[in-house]
Amino acid sequence: MARWEPDAQGRMIRAALELFDERGFDQTTAGDIAEKAGVTERTFFRHFADKREVLFDGAHTMEHTVHDVTVAAPAELSPLDAALAGITAAGELLADRHEFSMRRSRIVAANPSLQERELLKLAAMTESTTKALHERGVTEPVASLAAHSAVTVFHVAFARWVAEEEPPAFADCVAEAAAALRALQ
């Protein structure tokens, strides 16, 4: 699979994280990352569609998880509860990467173009949640609204989870945000 050294992709991700942390995203070129990872710039762009994407490696897995867990949630759950089950499961994929998530969040928070990409990933989660709800037989506009609401809860819960030095259980952050959402009138 790999050519000389194994795990080129992992090396590039780690190199990028360090460089972005040190100098910032804009002050780091794709060539810098590649060099630090021991590959060429061209190889970097074979692994990542663009420079930002190197920070969003797990997004695809999370989308799948959200979808599958939402579809498989107990039939008696409301659309919103099914979707919340999905986003909770997705969040727990990060459980053992709290340190990494904090660093990553700090980098993203410092750069608008990275925030943009993060929003796109959240939108993709919304999409896949909506699709899952459709598969549960939920119709529009309830499916979209429940999906948006669940991802909103994810967004708020994640921000809380990542802000604490000692990570609380992700599910607790979700429960808290979800309760506040339901209390809205």
Add this chain to the structure above:
Amino acid sequence: MARWEPDAQGRMIRAALELFDERGFDQTTAGDIAEKAGVTERTFFRHFADKREVLFDGAHTMEHTVHDVTVAAPAELSPLDAALAGITAAGELLADRHEFSMRRSRIVAANPSLQERELLKLAAMTESTTKALHERGVTEPVASLAAHSAVTVFHVAFARWVAEEEPPAFADCVAEAAAALRALQ
């Protein structure tokens, strides 16, 4: 104010819309737009921070409107209702530009990087709504959740409004989406 021909910015916006419509966003260079508008590429980038921004000219005004109307909403309104008043007012800024909004939406829908930018503008609306709710004395996490929910309603309502050849009243689209949101359990 303007140099030779007046309204350089307006000319660039119109030129961009036409070119994006004809050939697509990726097949149009900043130089193409500038040339069609009778200016240089450098001037284009003095007016717009990047190529995408030419499609998001009114966003700043909408942010301000959301904020101001939310702050000024009757004190007895719930956080969510105050926020909904804000996003309704923002949506009505588009009332007389339905044709333009439809074209623009079609262009955005065809290009992921434009969708990304649109999400950033929606996030900015969420921010300014949250800020407005804070000024109303609403605390976290209710402020964020109400703001997110209101912008979700905006998102869904706008999609509906822009999809119809004969534009319904924007406020009606909002009311419909808001009712569905509240019905969620």
Add this chain to the structure above:
DNA sequence: GCTAGTGATGACAGTGACTGACATCGACAC
């Protein structure tokens, strides 16, 4: 052990988005 096939990588040239620096123009104040 040799060889052909395959997938990842390197090398290199090219396009286009964006930026900085400086010259220039046009309107307006005086």
Add this chain to the structure above:
DNA sequence: GTGTCGATGTCAGTCACTGTCATCACTAGC
């Protein structure tokens, strides 16, 4: 008329990203 100022033009440069083709390491089949 002259000076000031903001908007524009000009030009060179960096960097993100892409297409193309050669090359390398590993594997399967012999």
